[in-house]
Amino acid sequence: MLLLLKVLRRMLGLSSKDKKLRQKPHFSWCTKGESTLSHSLRDNMAFLQKSFQGCSDIVFREFGIGNGRGPKGAVIFFEGLVDKKIINDNVLKPLMYLTSLDGKMPDRVDAALIRQLNISVAEVREVKYRDEVIDAVLDGKAAVLIDRSTMALVLSIPGWERRKVEEPTSEKVIRGPREGFTETLSVNVALIRRRIKDTRLKIKTLSLGTRSKTRVALFYMEDVIKKEILEEIEKRLSTVDFDMVEEVGTIEEFIEDNPYSPFPQVMITERPDKVVSNIAEGRACIMIDCSPFAMVMPITLASLYQSPEDYYERPLYGTAVRILRFAAFFIATSLPALYVAMVSFHHELIPSRLVLTLARGRVEVPFPAFLEALLMELTIEFIREASTRLPGVLSQTVGVVGGLVLGTAAVQANLVSPAMVIVVSLTAITTFTVPIYSLSYPIRIIRFPLMFLAASFGLFGLAFGWNIILIHLCTLESFGIPYLSPYAPLKIRDMKDAILRFPLWAMKKRPKVPHAQDETRLGNLKGDHKRD
Amino acid sequence: MTEGTTKKENILSNVDLFVMLARVGLGAVSTGGVYVQVAQKAGRDGWISFILALGIIFFAIFIIVNLNKRFCGYTIIEYGEFILGKWGGKVLGSLLVLYFLLQTAAIVRFTSEMVITWMLNNTPHYMIMALIVFLAVYIARNGLLVVSRFCILVSMLVLALPILTFFPIKDWKLHNILPVGDSGFTGITSGVFWALFAYVGYEILLMLYPYVQDKRKVLRTSLLAFLYVGVLYTLFMAAIILLFGPSELIFFLYPVLNYLKAIDVPFVERVDTFILFITLFSAVANIGVVYTLTCLGVGQLFGIKRRKNIAIWLSPLVFAVAAFPKNSAVLNELYKFFPILNLTFGIFIPFILLVISVILKRSKEEMP
Structure with a gap:
């Protein structure tokens, strides 16, 4: 009864109880004990x-x-x-x-x-x-x-085995530096320091994890980052009171805004050039010892879709590639759902000659489109998971076996239609266009509820699903920065570097988000030779 | 986001205001039967009715902004009590909230009607409505800021719609729209009444005004927003008349969708269904704005501090009201009262309040 009352009060919004943030003191690098060393x-x-x-x-x-x-x-x-x-x-x-x-x-x-x-x-x-x-x-x-x-x-005489600086495996670029972070914090700090030779690049270190006592470093440009954001990050870091901090992901879970969201609210990268350009735009970066991944915050969805290569190549190609990636995002999340909706509800949408071809392919398939799509998508996910866990040589074999042999065999056995195989392989390929690996997880997960909704309500279901996703994205914030900026809220200036990639000399100021203190990016000369 | 009963955070920029007003102004009705009603009265001059109606809307916006200017930082529900006395204010506030609720329910119903007619003929009505109400709750729980962001996203989605209007240009027949002024003055003016209905949504300014950052630009922004809406409506109306002609037009239920059906794209057989798909987003945005304001209004009326859950508690009511009309015929009968309600709350009441407050010299400075 009491519980019911409590629930009712909460739902009515009458309860004034607020979750109090547990305030923990900063962990200093060395804990100062009571006992001093003795003479003896x-x-x-x-x-x-x-x-x-x-x-x-x-x-x-x-x-x-x-x-x-x-x-x-x-x-x-x-x-x-x-x-x-x-x-x-x-x-x-x-x-x-x-x-x-x-x-x-x-x-x-x-x-x-x-x-x-x-x-x-x-x-x-x-x-x-x-x-x-x-x-x-x-x-x-x-x-x-x-x-x-x-x-x-x-x-300080470090003598442990350390990995050499190598090319990052999770984020490869064709053009651009090939250095990636390693597991040693001091090496990583040096990689960043070598790229920004400025005393205003500050690095704060602290230790987190009551048992692991992992060394954590916080990087930022003192005169660029917005004070409130830095304070917020430090405040949240001070609340991490976990025993083991093995990876930046551990810290991420404690400091992110919405832990239940499928979307990552910090950027995880192993590229020093990416970290450096983000720090210069007024973001902060956290790195820990024993992990080659850096965590950049606050971020927006648009910034997750940027690859450093966009800036190294000509602006036109940068823009084209970004448009391609955005299209891939929608294909990867919605194409199976769209296929299911079209085939099971809205045949009239498909041009008549195509619908005949599709129907011919589906004549002997015993399953409804949804089950067919679900089967194939699950197979792809299994193959992907298996090839991640398998040793290098084998994983390629599994990829080929899974992709080609299974697909062809499934079609020949009339278990799935040929069109479905195309849809599934297209979604699988487009998933890999994301420059940040942690963003490929939400894309892979969103696909399934969308398929289910499309199977239940057709295009309306798909619209329903996307409405929820968009509203959810609108509610998301990363350290007080709207996740969908510069689209919503609209920041016209930042549009120069969202889907479009303007030439660097046209971006005279830093983006409005994340509210850099010092907005000027371009010096006085502004590449003036163009006007002569 | 904290929203005390009196203190408000100025959270909306003028861009947000523009987008929200334009979104609500264009609304779910933009594909619906308004054009038919106008065409029945004004014939081939329906598009002129839309232009004339826009003038009235401008007048209404002018009144609303001037009224709100006197009570900067308060919504109509709060200063209503000051102008009309405690109980008069409460009654006015309740009526206004009820009106907003009715509007939410109406858009929910229209949207689900549209979905049933064009997409899912066999799905039960209540299922679609329940899903839409669910979306409304989800969006309203998160407050105005999220609604404004969502509106911007949706506006980007529907940006292509005006361009699509020009696709069937080769089938336009000029003799459908000429001679201009064929229906005469009475015909055009009687069309204005229904054209006004297309612009429903300008009255949300009564509630939105206190939340805008730069109050000096509100009037300009609102007028621009509705100018944009007006131009689009006039364009749609003119295009529909040009394609179908006034006599054929009146037989359609959703003329814009029928119009878009004429578009031929190689890889999609029916563009109209895809447009409807996108329209669903703008309908949700529209419902989101009005429902959020309803919840805000209820919160202010009863002095509830934590407003997140009001959206959940009101949702059964919205659903019930939306499900009330048994079928489309009943709906169309009820729908005829809506313009009158809209005129009452959008123009008449603000005008009376403005007059009273000017005569009694009531303004923010004298508020307790």
């Missing part, structure tokens, strides 16, 4: 050994400084994460043979002195707390502890 190396070691108990990959290397004349010291690191050669040559050797110029030991050996004189590693940090030492070691750094010193040194 033995105490510190005991504590660390207890903390790392059961971690068989940890290395504790104790040594005497200056041939045993100085205090004792220890290096702690995880095997495989740290470059052992550098530890040997640049840390252990100088410390163990430590002497001053006159051959005597310095009076007092502590962390600060060693940092200045003896360790030839570029990135060294002094830390005070035990937790900081643990965090640093977990992050793949080496820690140096010295007896009678309350400071420890944290050395």
Whole structure:
């Protein structure tokens, strides 16, 4: 009864209870613990050994400084994460043979002195707390502890295996840079930094995931991005309180606007040039360690349909290709539904000679058009899923077997009509024209409800389905930016770079969405040689 | 989006206003029987009736904008109480909301009639209406901003319609429309009454005005929007007359669709069904605008803060009203009262309110 009342109140809109956003504090890169390091190396070691108990990959290397004349010291690191050669040559050797110029030991050996004189590693940090030492070691750094010193040194000597910068596999271009992101954040940061040599490109790092403590970097152009958008992104990032952050997708789920929408509300890409051009337009980008994918936000549907190549080739081709992609979007989502609607409800729409051909093909097919379409579409989805999971060589074979053999055999067995095979292969091909892979999922999924609606209500069903899709797209926003901009709401200036791709010299200002602070993009010269 | 009873966010740009007005003005009726009614009265001069009716609409818009200007930031439901007293205002507000609801239901019914006649002859009526009402609820739940975006999308879809009008140009017969002024002054003016019905929708300005950002341009935008609508109606009417002639025209139920049937495209046998397909989008946009305003009005009338679910609660009523006429014949009988209602709420009431507020010197500054 009480529940019923509650539901009624909610539905009447009387309840004033608002979902309060859980506010979590920012996770700093290192958690500051309470306990500081003690004077005694033995105490510190005991504590660390207890903390790392059961971690068989940890290395504790104790040594005497200056041939045993100085205090004792220890290096702690995880095997495989740290470059052992550098530890040997640049840390252990100088410390163990430590002497001053006159051959005597310095009076007092502590962390600060060693940092200045003896360790030839570029990135060294002094830390005070035990937790900081643990965090640093977990992050793949080496820690140096010295007896009678309350400071420890944290050395950054990455030695783990990393993949080389290769051509991105999910977004290939014919013309354009062939570099793709890798799994190492520092490499990715360098890839972006190399493309924007400007101090106003800011990179904020933080760590997310209570267990994974994944390093996350937020990129933006300080003077271009709209302040409110940046604040919103930071606010949402601070609410991610999950234990494991393995991929940007994990963060995406926590910070996107509408988690139930089939449409992606951030752009996932592995191309540095794409990220860079988006950052320059006033968007922000999030990258995490251990993932080659960058997440760009806020985005619009139109921006998901842009490929970097559109800008590298001549404007005319850029425009033509974009129109082609938009047409492909509609074919991929609606062609099977349209076929079902036409064949089962509206024969009169099809020109009479074509309708005869279609009918001849369907004479011996025992299924209604909807079932026929559903069967074929499902088969295609199975083949696609199988070829993604299979090893490289096999996947091609499955593609050929599935596509050609199955299609032909199905027609010969009179299970489907030849026209249906054409429709299905056309939809399958057009699905692949999307430049962003995550956008191909909604297209593949939308197809099925549309087919069902078309089978139930013909063209009216199709219109009903598309009405819902369009209304849904109108409600979508990505970090406060309307998803369908520049079409709805209408932004005339941004139309220069939506379906059409104007020449770069004609786009003097940045697009209105996402509300860049600094709108000027083109300098004073504006390619004036054209007027001479 | 927060919409307090008095404080409103100025969320609509003038482009949004233009598109919404044009969308509602063109409406689902644009394919329907208006042309037949006008042609019955004004014969081959029907297109002149549309032009004359546009003048009246301009006058109405002028009144509405001037009335709203006095109470900037409030909708008619709120300032009605101030002009007519508490109960007078409530009655006026209720009537207006009921009128909007009726209009929503009417468009739902017209659209489903059209679908049944042209697309799905065997599907039960209530099924189509239920689906359309579902769309109306979905769109109205999300507020004005989403409706305006949807209207823009739909307007882009139907942009090709005026161009299609010129496709059967080789079959136009000039003697169908000449001589101009054949029906005489009385014929043309009696056509105006029905032509006015085509423009139904201008009265949404009463509710939309407070939500527009740049209030100075509202008058210009609204006039331009209806000029666009008027030009299109005149063009459609003239084209239909040119093709069919006034005597043949009056036998059609949906003259525009019949007109488009004449178009021959190699890969589509029947362009009209495809146009109807696109018209369904504009009908949903039209229903969306009016239904959203109905829900906003109900919210303001009863002071309900959270308005999202009003759309759900009102939907059975919309469905019931839409399903009320038993068949098309009853519908056509009832439909004759609609222009009178429209004139009452679109011109008469705003005019009276404007006069009263001028005489009693009521304006926003004196509002409590």
